[in-house]
Amino acid sequence: MNAQQLKDIAPVADQTLDKKRRGRAADIDRRRYTINDVARMAGVSKKTVSRVINESPFVKEETRKAVLEIIRETGYAPDPQARGLAFRRSFLVGLIYDNPNPQHTVSHQQGILDALQGSGFELVVRPIDRTSPKRLDEMRAFIERQKLFGVVLPSPVSEDEALVALLKELDCRYVRIASVPMDEAAQMVVSHDGRGAADAARHLAERGHKRIALISGPNSFRSSVERRKGFEAGLAEKGLSLDPALVKPGGYTYESGIAAARALFARKDRPTAVFCLNDEMAAGVYTAAREAGLRIPEDVSVVGVSVTTIAARLWPPMTTVRLPLRDMGRMAGEMLVPNPLREKTPDAHEVQPELIVRASTG
Amino acid sequence: MNAQQLKDIAPVADQTLDKKRRGRAADIDRRRYTINDVARMAGVSKKTVSRVINESPFVKEETRKAVLEIIRETGYAPDPQARGLAFRRSFLVGLIYDNPNPQHTVSHQQGILDALQGSGFELVVRPIDRTSPKRLDEMRAFIERQKLFGVVLPSPVSEDEALVALLKELDCRYVRIASVPMDEAAQMVVSHDGRGAADAARHLAERGHKRIALISGPNSFRSSVERRKGFEAGLAEKGLSLDPALVKPGGYTYESGIAAARALFARKDRPTAVFCLNDEMAAGVYTAAREAGLRIPEDVSVVGVSVTTIAARLWPPMTTVRLPLRDMGRMAGEMLVPNPLREKTPDAHEVQPELIVRASTG
DNA sequence: CTGAAAGCGCTTACAG
DNA sequence: CTGAAAGCGCTTACAG
Numbered sequence: 001m002n003a004q005q006l007k008d009i010a011p012v013a014d015q016t017l018d019k020k021r022r023g024r025a026a027d028i029d030r031r032r033y034t035i036n037d038v039a040r041m042a043g044v045s046k047k048t049v050s051r052v053i054n055e056s057p058f059v060k061e062e063t064r065k066a067v068l069e070i071i072r073e074t075g076y077a078p079d080p081q082a083r084g085l086a087f088r089r090s091f092l093v094g095l096i097y098d099n100p101n102p103q104h105t106v107s108h109q110q111g112i113l114d115a116l117q118g119s120g121f122e123l124v125v126r127p128i129d130r131t132s133p134k135r136l137d138e139m140r141a142f143i144e145r146q147k148l149f150g151v152v153l154p155s156p157v158s159e160d161e162a163l164v165a166l167l168k169e170l171d172c173r174y175v176r177i178a179s180v181p182m183d184e185a186a187q188m189v190v191s192h193d194g195r196g197a198a199d200a201a202r203h204l205a206e207r208g209h210k211r212i213a214l215i216s217g218p219n220s221f222r223s224s225v226e227r228r229k230g231f232e233a234g235l236a237e238k239g240l241s242l243d244p245a246l247v248k249p250g251g252y253t254y255e256s257g258i259a260a261a262r263a264l265f266a267r268k269d270r271p272t273a274v275f276c277l278n279d280e281m282a283a284g285v286y287t288a289a290r291e292a293g294l295r296i297p298e299d300v301s302v303v304g305v306s307v308t309t310i311a312a313r314l315w316p317p318m319t320t321v322r323l324p325l326r327d328m329g330r331m332a333g334e335m336l337v338p339n340p341l342r343e344k345t346p347d348a349h350e351v352q353p354e355l356i357v358r359a360s361t362g
Numbered sequence: 363m364n365a366q367q368l369k370d371i372a373p374v375a376d377q378t379l380d381k382k383r384r385g386r387a388a389d390i391d392r393r394r395y396t397i398n399d400v401a402r403m404a405g406v407s408k409k410t411v412s413r414v415i416n417e418s419p420f421v422k423e424e425t426r427k428a429v430l431e432i433i434r435e436t437g438y439a440p441d442p443q444a445r446g447l448a449f450r451r452s453f454l455v456g457l458i459y460d461n462p463n464p465q466h467t468v469s470h471q472q473g474i475l476d477a478l479q480g481s482g483f484e485l486v487v488r489p490i491d492r493t494s495p496k497r498l499d500e501m502r503a504f505i506e507r508q509k510l511f512g513v514v515l516p517s518p519v520s521e522d523e524a525l526v527a528l529l530k531e532l533d534c535r536y537v538r539i540a541s542v543p544m545d546e547a548a549q550m551v552v553s554h555d556g557r558g559a560a561d562a563a564r565h566l567a568e569r570g571h572k573r574i575a576l577i578s579g580p581n582s583f584r585s586s587v588e589r590r591k592g593f594e595a596g597l598a599e600k601g602l603s604l605d606p607a608l609v610k611p612g613g614y615t616y617e618s619g620i621a622a623a624r625a626l627f628a629r630k631d632r633p634t635a636v637f638c639l640n641d642e643m644a645a646g647v648y649t650a651a652r653e654a655g656l657r658i659p660e661d662v663s664v665v666g667v668s669v670t671t672i673a674a675r676l677w678p679p680m681t682t683v684r685l686p687l688r689d690m691g692r693m694a695g696e697m698l699v700p701n702p703l704r705e706k707t708p709d710a711h712e713v714q715p716e717l718i719v720r721a722s723t724g
Numbered sequence: 725c726t727g728a729a730a731g732c733g734c735t736t737a738c739a740g
Numbered sequence: 741c742t743g744a745a746a747g748c749g750c751t752t753a754c755a756g
Contacts, residue, residue, distance in 0.1 A: 032506060034748090034749055034750085035749060035750060036749080036750095044726080044727085045726065045727045045728075046727090046749090046750080046751095047726070047727055047728085047751085047752095048725090048726060048727075050750070050751065051725095051726085053750095054751085058725055058726085059725070059726085060725060060726090063725080063726085077503065077507055078749080078750070079447070079507070079748085079749050079750070080507055080508065081443050081446045081447045081452060081509065081748090081749080081750090082447050082732090082748070082749030082750040082751090083749080083750055083751075084443045084732095084750090085441070085443045085444050085447055085731095085732050085733065085734085085748090085749080085750070085751085086731080086732055086749080086750045086751035086752075087732090087750085087751070087752095088732070088751095090443060092484075092486070102465070102468045102469070102472065103464070103465060103468070105468070106464045106465070106467070106468040106471075107464070109468075109487065110464065110489075113487065113488075113489055122454075122486045122488070122504075122508060123486065123487055123488075124454070124484045124485065124486055125471065125475065125485055125487055126475075126484070126485075127472075127475055141439065142484075144394060145439055145441070145442055146442065146484060147443065254671075254674075254675060283675045286675075286677065287675070287677065290677050309616075310672065310675060312616075313616060313645045313648075313649070313672060313675075313676070314675070314676075315648065315649065315652050315677070396732090396733055396734085397733060397734060398733080398734095406742080406743090407742065407743045407744075408733090408734080408735095408743090409735085409736095409742070409743055409744085410741090410742060410743075412734070412735065412736095413741095413742085415734095416735085420741055420742085421741070421742085422741060422742090425741080425742085440733080440734070441732085441733050441734065443732090443733080443734090444732070444733030444734035444735090444748090445733080445734055445735075446734090446748095447732090447733080447734070447735085447747095447748050447749065447750085448733080448734045448735035448736075448747080448748055449734085449735070449736095449748090450735095450748070
């Protein structure tokens with residue numbers, strides 16, 4: 001934060017706000033209880049209250065109960081800022097993301113919020129440009145300044161090893177969400193995208209398809225690499241393989257799906273099925289098929305990988321590999337935030353993709 | 363926050379974390395500069411540094427420059443938690459939402475983040491159940507505990523007068539995003555949904571439609587009321603009116619759109635055009651039309667109001683009223699956070715919906 | 725098992 | 741225009 005930016009904040013906080021507050025007598029009555037009030041009311045020192053709050057074992061049961069009773073009566077809740085200042089750690093969890101599809105991020109976000117619900121932690125969202133060389137400096141400033149309790153890294157940010165190294169250096173907890181394990185189990189939520197893609201491959205093979213095309217995502221996305229690998233493995237099981245001429249690069253966007261599908265449909269030996277590494281591109285295949293006068297599924301079958309809700313909205317409804325994005329976010333949140341109320345976190349933090357067969361594969 | 367919840371937080375922060383930190387010698391070298399360091403290096407008191415940070419006019423220009431120079435050299439940035447504790451106000455902006463469509467929220471969120479970029483403020487996201495009687499207590503606890511700098515309220519949360527009253531009581535800044543003005547201009551971003559709906563009505567009238575149906579949103583959403591009113595006003599201009607038999611209640615969801623459209627298409631005198639108060643429901647109309655063997659736009663025209671990207675993905679691409687959700691979020695963020703770098707905020711914080719004519723209206 | 729002192733990194737209130 | 745003292749609401753480090 002530079003001086004200019006500091007200026008931006010000050011005037012309001014310094015002048016408007018506090019003058020306003022000072023002028024309100026209600027503030028005094030409404031003052032929230034502090035640790036001092038609780039200590040006084042319970043007849044103990046504030047350190048003892050602090051011990052009760054922090055679950056220290058070194059408090060006599062009787063004392064503990066008395067303090068807890070006062071806390072209940074007063075509705076006292078410790079100030080997270082004061083606690084954070086003393087702890088040198090805030091009670092904020094960060095979501096650091098950079099995904100071409102906002103729906104992908106928002107699903108994770110919902111899951112994280114599910115996990116944080118009632119935990120006393122709040123979620124701070126923070127977009128990042130993974131291609132920017134300045135991203136590391138920005139992240140360092142962000143994490144140091146906010147003293148984040150921990151962060152969740154959805155793909156493809158989860159694949160940024162330089163960022164992960166920085167988090168370790170800053171002693172900041174993190175959980176990576178990715179298609180394959182790429183860190184210790186305690187820091188990973190794994191979605192096994194490849195398995196879902198393999199299911200899709202078997203499904204198409206079983207429907208008798210031989211000439212199968214694939215529209216990939218960006219190579220810089222591990223999900224794209226894994227989905228493709230899984231798809232090829234699934235085909236191989238059925239004695240099939242991917243014709244390199246029928247593999248088109250995409251960018252995980254609707255437009256890139258249209259462009260890739262146009263190229264495929266312009267071929268004399270056009271494919272009878274197209275597997276798209278996400279659903280936005282698959283929606284583009286629908287559009288290109290319509291332009292080319294091809295019927296789905298009669299002339300061409302289409303399968304996608306769902307990161308949005310579009311599959312069921314298209315006509316005919318599209319067969320897709322569903323990724324439980326919200327569940328993944330929830331797991332990540334649960335791993336990050338301590339919560340004895342929950343049963344022990346499972347050993348394996350992973351989810352399984354699910355093939356949902358709809359009308360687009362006849 | 364009750365005692366049980368407090369427990370949840372403590373163990374890690376108290377034990378794991380600090381033991382870890384204590385063991386790392388690097389912490390000492392890496393310690394960030396504090397206001398005391400800057401004061402010492404600049405040969406002034408920390409209060410003077412504080413004045414510079416807070417843009418106080420009572421600092422000699424020479425002193426100010428010297429302090430600023432040290433700040434630049436050291437890369438010093440004040441600790442938001444410490445500042446927050448002293449200010450009794452954090453540097454966090456809250457996004458409090460409850461919308462059936464996550465895409466709607468995420469678009470606002472992107473806009474707010476655009477505005478907060480580089481401001482030193484961070485965005486905390488917080489879902490709320492607007493129908494829950496406990497929501498006010500939860501919000502009070504949330505806002506008091508976090509001492510939020512301000513909050514953004516998208517619709518329909520923006521229409522919750524009890525919540526707004528609470529915010530005023532807590533002296534918490536807010537900006538309401540809504541379809542019509544419902545507060546002082548400084549607290550409003552207005553989207554004039556009705557105007558967009560009127561455009562849609564004129565458009566359909568000009569194409570010669572007479573039997574026009576409408577699928578509404580929940581009556582508890584002001585946006586639904588306003589869009590309908592605007593649509594009726596647009597029709598009236600053209601000498602048309604809405605046949606009550608052709609008005610079906612919807613819930614802003616895909617499924618509710620299907621159900622409403624089935625009822626409409628089952629009529630002998632089925633409508634030649636359907637206006638849906640959002641695009642998710644309009645996608646449902648597409649599905650119902652296909653089930654009924656009706657062609658769009660030959661047999662029936664469809665118009666929606668866009669809160670997602672689906673309109674352009676459907677076939678045929680759908681005519682919609684576009685709401686600039688991201689812009690609305692950005693305006694709200696800019697209104698909330700002081701930033702002298704920006705030119706003065708405009709007098710009117712409003713946006714105009716835009717009718718985007720695509721193939722679904724022939 | 726409990727507490728008084730010092731400190732986290734800032735700001736306010738008061739002097740000068 | 742500048743600073744020393746006290747305070748924000750918590751915790752750590754040290755005694756007992």
